[in-house]
Amino acid sequence: MRAAATRSSRGALAGLALAAMVLFVGVPGPGTAADPPAASPAPAPATLATAAPSDTGLLTTPEQRARYQALAEQLRCLVCQNQTLADSNAELAADLRRQVETMILAGRNDGEIKSFLVERYGDFVLYRPPMQQNTWLLWIGPFALLVIGALVWWRIQGRGRAGEAPDLERARRLLDE
Amino acid sequence: MKSLRFVLPVAIFAAIAWFLLKGLDRDPREIPSPLIGKPAPMFSLPVTHDLSRTWSPEALRGQVWLLNVWGSWCAACQVEHPLFNDLAKAGTLPIVGLAWKDMPDNSIAWLRKLGNPYAVVVSDIKGGVAIDYGVYGAPETFLIDKHGVIRFKQVGPVTPEVLRTKLLPLVRQLQDS
Numbered sequence: 001m002r003a004a005a006t007r008s009s010r011g012a013l014a015g016l017a018l019a020a021m022v023l024f025v026g027v028p029g030p031g032t033a034a035d036p037p038a039a040s041p042a043p044a045p046a047t048l049a050t051a052a053p054s055d056t057g058l059l060t061t062p063e064q065r066a067r068y069q070a071l072a073e074q075l076r077c078l079v080c081q082n083q084t085l086a087d088s089n090a091e092l093a094a095d096l097r098r099q100v101e102t103m104i105l106a107g108r109n110d111g112e113i114k115s116f117l118v119e120r121y122g123d124f125v126l127y128r129p130p131m132q133q134n135t136w137l138l139w140i141g142p143f144a145l146l147v148i149g150a151l152v153w154w155r156i157q158g159r160g161r162a163g164e165a166p167d168l169e170r171a172r173r174l175l176d177e
Numbered sequence: 178m179k180s181l182r183f184v185l186p187v188a189i190f191a192a193i194a195w196f197l198l199k200g201l202d203r204d205p206r207e208i209p210s211p212l213i214g215k216p217a218p219m220f221s222l223p224v225t226h227d228l229s230r231t232w233s234p235e236a237l238r239g240q241v242w243l244l245n246v247w248g249s250w251c252a253a254c255q256v257e258h259p260l261f262n263d264l265a266k267a268g269t270l271p272i273v274g275l276a277w278k279d280m281p282d283n284s285i286a287w288l289r290k291l292g293n294p295y296a297v298v299v300s301d302i303k304g305g306v307a308i309d310y311g312v313y314g315a316p317e318t319f320l321i322d323k324h325g326v327i328r329f330k331q332v333g334p335v336t337p338e339v340l341r342t343k344l345l346p347l348v349r350q351l352q353d354s
Contacts, residue, residue: 079313079314081206099308120309124208
């Protein structure tokens with residue numbers, strides 16, 4: 001009776017595993033078929049992103065354009081907050097892009113341009129928050145949580161191994177009865 | 178040890194719940210301005226009603242005044258406008274209008290329709306001065322003290338509540354000092 005029960009539960013498990021396999025194997029099938037057409041539109045946004053932001057054509061040398069592009073991707077559009085200056089079509093973003101361009105033309109370095117914007121709009125314009133007193137928790141937090149999680153896991157593991165022996169003994173005793 | 182097992186998850190839950198609850202009534206669009214407590218940026222802009230003249234904040238040195246950034250294209254500006262009309266009628270303090278990225282003719286037509294509470298209106302057609310003030314959306318309102326220092330900034334329309342609980346008490350305090 002007991003053996004039959006374990007067999008049937010094993011059967012159910014096997015069935016589940018099979019179902020899972022079918023699911024997982026089933027997904028890539030149509031995916032691979034769809035891959036070639038999906039690959040072609042991908043480069044389009046990239047070319048758009050490099051073409052769109054420089055709307056004034058003030059910058060001529062490749063170095064200037066590269067610096068401008070890098071800056072526009074690190075600075076936040078304050079109107080549509082989850083977009084960079086490079087991505088945004090907001091009017092303010094266009095104004096700020098022009099500001100960045102004119103400052104590059106005026107020979108200001110990247111640090112000066114960033115601090116110009118931070119002085120006016122706060123640290124929030126920087127997509128990458130600076131490491132400072134009010135942001136250390138933001139930077140350290142995830143790693144601290146990871147360490148805590150690892151410690152908890154390690155403790156539970158340790159306890160499990162220590163508790164295994166008496167449990168097995170108890171189970172054997174019960175079976176013998 | 179046993180009690181810790183119970184207290185710790187509850188404490189963690191309470192901490193997360195507290196932060197999430199606090200997050201509910203915080204407006205993510207409201208970015209703290211780094212300009213508060215700093216001198217209001219200087220500018221010289223054409224007067225909207227007489228473009229041959231220019232106006233600079235220097236003219237109001239020694240007075241407490243409001244700088245209201247608006248535009249005839251801005252719907253939310255119409256919401257707060259009656260409050261400024263009332264303030265102007267009461268003669269509480271001079272209000273300067275900064276018509277942001279707005280054609281002077283449109284600004285003037287808008288003011289003719291809705292009333293002109295401004296001691297002077299200046300036109301920032303290209304938006305350069307707005308960038309200096311860290312403006313990212315209209316309306317925005319700055320309170321500037323006798324020494325030309327920005328003491329308060331309202332992002333979005335000034336509401337009767339903000340006026341009563343924050344702006345007016347601060348105005349009185351600054352005028353008396």
